[in-house]
Amino acid sequence: MELRQLRSLVTLADSGFSVSRAAQQLHLVQPAVSQHLRLLEAALGTPLFLRHGKRLVGLTEAGQQVLRHARSVLAEVGNIVAVGRDHVEEARGVLRIGTTHTQARYVLPPVLIAFKRAYPEVEVQIHQGTPAQLVEMALADRVDLAVCTEAVGEHDALITLPSYRWNRCLITTPGHPLLQRRPISLGALCEYPMITYVFGFTGRTSLSQTFAKVGLHPRVVLSAADADVIKTYVRSGMGIGIIADLAFHTEHDRDLERRDLSHLFPWEVTRVAYPRGKYVRRFQQRFIDLFQQQADRIGRGWGAGRLGAVVAEP
Amino acid sequence: MELRQLRSLVTLADSGFSVSRAAQQLHLVQPAVSQHLRLLEAALGTPLFLRHGKRLVGLTEAGQQVLRHARSVLAEVGNIVAVGRDHVEEARGVLRIGTTHTQARYVLPPVLIAFKRAYPEVEVQIHQGTPAQLVEMALADRVDLAVCTEAVGEHDALITLPSYRWNRCLITTPGHPLLQRRPISLGALCEYPMITYVFGFTGRTSLSQTFAKVGLHPRVVLSAADADVIKTYVRSGMGIGIIADLAFHTEHDRDLERRDLSHLFPWEVTRVAYPRGKYVRRFQQRFIDLFQQQADRIGRGWGAGRLGAVVAEP
DNA sequence: CGTTCTTACGTGTGTCGTAACGATC
DNA sequence: GATCGTTACGACACACGTAAGAACG
Numbered sequence: 001m002e003l004r005q006l007r008s009l010v011t012l013a014d015s016g017f018s019v020s021r022a023a024q025q026l027h028l029v030q031p032a033v034s035q036h037l038r039l040l041e042a043a044l045g046t047p048l049f050l051r052h053g054k055r056l057v058g059l060t061e062a063g064q065q066v067l068r069h070a071r072s073v074l075a076e077v078g079n080i081v082a083v084g085r086d087h088v089e090e091a092r093g094v095l096r097i098g099t100t101h102t103q104a105r106y107v108l109p110p111v112l113i114a115f116k117r118a119y120p121e122v123e124v125q126i127h128q129g130t131p132a133q134l135v136e137m138a139l140a141d142r143v144d145l146a147v148c149t150e151a152v153g154e155h156d157a158l159i160t161l162p163s164y165r166w167n168r169c170l171i172t173t174p175g176h177p178l179l180q181r182r183p184i185s186l187g188a189l190c191e192y193p194m195i196t197y198v199f200g201f202t203g204r205t206s207l208s209q210t211f212a213k214v215g216l217h218p219r220v221v222l223s224a225a226d227a228d229v230i231k232t233y234v235r236s237g238m239g240i241g242i243i244a245d246l247a248f249h250t251e252h253d254r255d256l257e258r259r260d261l262s263h264l265f266p267w268e269v270t271r272v273a274y275p276r277g278k279y280v281r282r283f284q285q286r287f288i289d290l291f292q293q294q295a296d297r298i299g300r301g302w303g304a305g306r307l308g309a310v311v312a313e314p
Numbered sequence: 315m316e317l318r319q320l321r322s323l324v325t326l327a328d329s330g331f332s333v334s335r336a337a338q339q340l341h342l343v344q345p346a347v348s349q350h351l352r353l354l355e356a357a358l359g360t361p362l363f364l365r366h367g368k369r370l371v372g373l374t375e376a377g378q379q380v381l382r383h384a385r386s387v388l389a390e391v392g393n394i395v396a397v398g399r400d401h402v403e404e405a406r407g408v409l410r411i412g413t414t415h416t417q418a419r420y421v422l423p424p425v426l427i428a429f430k431r432a433y434p435e436v437e438v439q440i441h442q443g444t445p446a447q448l449v450e451m452a453l454a455d456r457v458d459l460a461v462c463t464e465a466v467g468e469h470d471a472l473i474t475l476p477s478y479r480w481n482r483c484l485i486t487t488p489g490h491p492l493l494q495r496r497p498i499s500l501g502a503l504c505e506y507p508m509i510t511y512v513f514g515f516t517g518r519t520s521l522s523q524t525f526a527k528v529g530l531h532p533r534v535v536l537s538a539a540d541a542d543v544i545k546t547y548v549r550s551g552m553g554i555g556i557i558a559d560l561a562f563h564t565e566h567d568r569d570l571e572r573r574d575l576s577h578l579f580p581w582e583v584t585r586v587a588y589p590r591g592k593y594v595r596r597f598q599q600r601f602i603d604l605f606q607q608q609a610d611r612i613g614r615g616w617g618a619g620r621l622g623a624v625v626a627e628p
Numbered sequence: 629c630g631t632t633c634t635t636a637c638g639t640g641t642g643t644c645g646t647a648a649c650g651a652t653c
Numbered sequence: 654g655a656t657c658g659t660t661a662c663g664a665c666a667c668a669c670g671t672a673a674g675a676a677c678g
Contacts, residue, residue, distance in 0.1 A: 001391060003317055004668085019633065032669055034633065044398030054633045054676060062401040069393045069593070076386040077315060083383065084358030087376040279383070318643085334657060346644055348659065368651060368658045634675075641668080649660075 008036035098143035101226035164295030167262035193239030322350035412457035415540035478609035481576035507553030
């Protein structure tokens with residue numbers, strides 16, 4: 001059995017069982033990949049593929065089991081080359097971060113500036129996506145680290161490091177009648193058209209649940225993926241806004257009124273996640289450290305002491 | 315990077331950093347292994363080995379990390395071939411069981427008879443050892459399954475399936491004065507010279523602790539690794555014996571008196587263990603099932619219902 | 629008839645074994 | 654000087670690419 005053969009198997013499965021496409025992706029010609037698959041089958045002595053004539057259309061039970069283990073093998077091989085790179089050129093490489101708009105816009109900038117100062121040679125890529133997409137990206141090794149709030153944390157194939165907690169605030173145009181209510185209640189919020197995040201995004205799920213739990217149903221006239229869009233429509237008088245507290249800029253948003261709503265909604269926890277068993281390069285670890293420090297600076301960090309212990313887990 | 319190279323690395327580390335011995339173990343000549351190691355280093359671009367002149371004497375930090383991941387790779391490759399074998403010749407292979415004397419002598423026989431009936435083509439090997447050795451054997455893949463009571467269960471690199479619980483009994487020559495005491499107390503036991511298991515064997519550790527906890531120190535005049543030896547010396551009048559209850563044969567040991575002691579000592583749990591992440595072949599799974607059934611038959615089994623869930627864990 | 633995989637064949641790389649040399653205890 | 658490792662070299666194997674052929678829609 002050879003690594004090439006396992007690579008061909010995995011690539012085949014990932015490309016919808018098209019040998020040609022797999023070959024293309026592997027920078028090989030198609031007969032080579034065919035041979036890999038044939039030799040792998042021969043080496044194991046049992047059919048791995050379901051065939052329609054000559055076409056491969058799926059995996060036998062044995063094939064599925066082999067595929068799972070083959071992925072592990074290749075993941076570990078990837079870890080080995082990562083170890084190598086880490087010692088050859090500690091300060092060079094690519095850091096692929098998957099995150100939501102909110103993080104990218106309001107939390108990551110200072111972290112990335114600090115990181116760039118420490119590792120000027122590391123190329124940083126920011127890939128945006130929904131929390132669900134981020135989980136999938138992390139698991140498929142399309143990003144190195146996922147930074148987000150929802151969805152992550154349930155998948156036990158991911159190691160997640162709680163970083164900081166946050167809650168929502170209300171934003172309105174100045175002089176809005178709602179500002180007079182003290183304290184502001186869930187019911188009061190429902191009296192006005194609301195603008196907030198898209199479902200499944202930046203705490204929207206638990207926000208909706210909070211209303212639903214007491215039988216309230218806010219009239220959401222617009223939902224957006226990021227706070228900037230929400231602010232824009234709040235400014236235009238379309239309704240009141242509920243956004244992550246940290247998305248409010250005291251300077252730039254001087255034309256809006258803000259009220260804390262942390263007494264109404266559960267606290268959300270933003271985490272850094274990466275696949276269990278994956279080797280974390282030093283500069284990646286450094287990024288995580290910087291992110292946690294930034295979290296502490298926001299004042300709602302998870303504390304720095306415990307970080308080491310959690311990170312040492314794998 | 316090639317699997318050969320990783321194999322050479324792992325074998326080198328396992329043979330005390332002797333390239334010649336590693337080569338011998340791999341059925342290769344030394345220059346071949348030397349080349350593997352050199353190419354691996356070259357592929358990763360960083361030194362992996364500490365050298366005294368030409369001799370390899372250890373691993374660099376990078377080398378140690380690579381070694382860990384290389385072991386994972388080879389373990390997964392092993393799993394792949396195991397999957398293959400399982401589908402090619404489901405009922406053929408080798409089942410290597412590591413266990414203590416007590417299990418081998420008093421618990422396993424009926425299980426193995428049933429197993430042999432189900433899988434006559436499978437070669438069964440019984441390797442005896444101390445619980446600590448068994449853990450090491452399981453982790454080093456020198457046995458497939460470890461069946462024992464102590465030590466196992468703490469190592470979280472092992473998956474352990476609780477199978478049955480047992481306690482001790484007292485054995486004496488007929489007419490021994492101790493038999494009159496009802497109930498028998500820890501203090502009473504200490505009045506006579508005692509013969510029991512060697513420390514770290516078959517529940518001896520927690521037995522000693524039970525005495526120590528109440529400030530008692532039994533006079534152990536002889537300690538042995540198995541109940542047969544203990545019985546022999548009890549028969550010769552050397553002292554009273556404390557053995558695992560299931561080691562008492564109502565027929566063969568008619569010349570000895572037995573008293574249950576489960577009111578004095580904690581219950582022990584015997585487990586089946588195998589390395590986490592290791593593929594369990596079908597006949598191995600079948601053996602585990604049979605063992606659990608036997609445990610139920612003894613009457614102190616852990617119940618069969620939960621077994622499936624635990625087994626499904628990996 | 630294009631797409632897709634297989635078979636056949638040649639070339640070049642590379643792996644392993646043999647053999648001779650160097651280093652270390 | 655015996656052991657252990659490296660270097661050198663040749664034979665064999667094999668992996669990949671090219672090219673032509675067969676099945677499928």
